[in-house]
């Protein structure tokens with residue numbers, strides 16, 4: 256996993272909800288990004304199905320050697336965006352560049368350098384994984400691409416024990432892993448992964464994460480969509496959360512999280528003295544039948560927790576159901592997804 260991304264990374268949210276992915280050098284703090292640092296860009300990208308505009312003017316950047324996670328609710332426009340980046344869909348507005356090329360006009364040249372896992376698997380039921388990969392090598396390689404040996408590919412995704420079983424008899428998770436092996440077969444420098452771990456059991460998912468981390472460590476770039484927020488937290492350097500075809504939140508993962516408050520929650524018995532002063536965070540007190548529910552939102556979790564614990568000892572106050580948590584991606588996501596519900600009631 257690339258942990259050296261420390262440049263000028265920002266999270267920007269516009270009034271319209273449209274945002275731009277941050278400009279950031281991927282490796283050298285303070286250095287300005289150059290064209291060579293950028294693997295993928297979308298600029299004002301728009302895509303429509305008939306009258307319905309599914310992608311409504313988004314800007315995205317994936318830097319080389321990083322994983323960009325594209326998140327969002329169902330129907331937010333993730334797959335449509337990926338299809339445009341892969342060159343499988345012509346934009347209806349704006350533009351995309353992939354490894355410095357137009358992915359539609361220069362699709363053949365790009366094909367040798369990118370690997371794609373589509374959302375819908377399209378593997379032939381009647382072949383075995385070994386037969387399919389060998390056929391894939393012939394179809395796509397024509398002697399030009401240096402494909403990895405079939406067995407090595409199958410071992411990489413833990414499918415050697417299913418090597419000679421018909422694909423039609425593989426489980427959904429096993430097919431997904433075969434999709435990934437296919438995408439990786441010629442060691443592409445850029446991966447587009449549309450929900451690559453959908454349907455995988457926890458162990459297989461962990462194995463896939465490890466494989467992706469290894470690839471990122473060796474300089475591969477990835478653009479990934481997922482509904483598993485823990486997957487994005489585990490793998491992403493940078494993320495964009497789409498909502499209704501626009502980017503609602505974008506930025507480096509650590510900065511997106513750092514922009515939010517941590518929380519301390521607890522219940523106090525009736526008659527407890529006033530909360531300690533000063534807390535660095537903002538406390539809300541909700542009266543309840545059997546006391547008060549306290550929620551403190553803070554940027555300094557350790558400091559405020561220490562203050563609260565000291566206060567409870569000094570005043571012999573019980574902190575019932577005490578819970579302290581750093582900001583999570585789930586909170587960021589639910590804030591974005593919740594916008595629709597709130598707007599819908601207006």
Ligand SMILES: Nc1ncnc2c1ncn2[C@@H]1O[C@H](COP(=O)(O)OP(=O)(O)OP(=O)(O)O)[C@@H](O)[C@H]1O
Nearest residue numbers: 304307309327328329330331332333334335336374
């Ligand atoms: N072929 C199509 N014809 C008409 N509308 C479509 C078509 N494909 C997608 N859409 C619509 O475009 C919007 C975006 O779809 P898209 O598949 O890009 O979303 P997504 O974020 O990938 O969703 P999910 O998380 O459910 O996979 C959705 O409202 C969807 O119904």
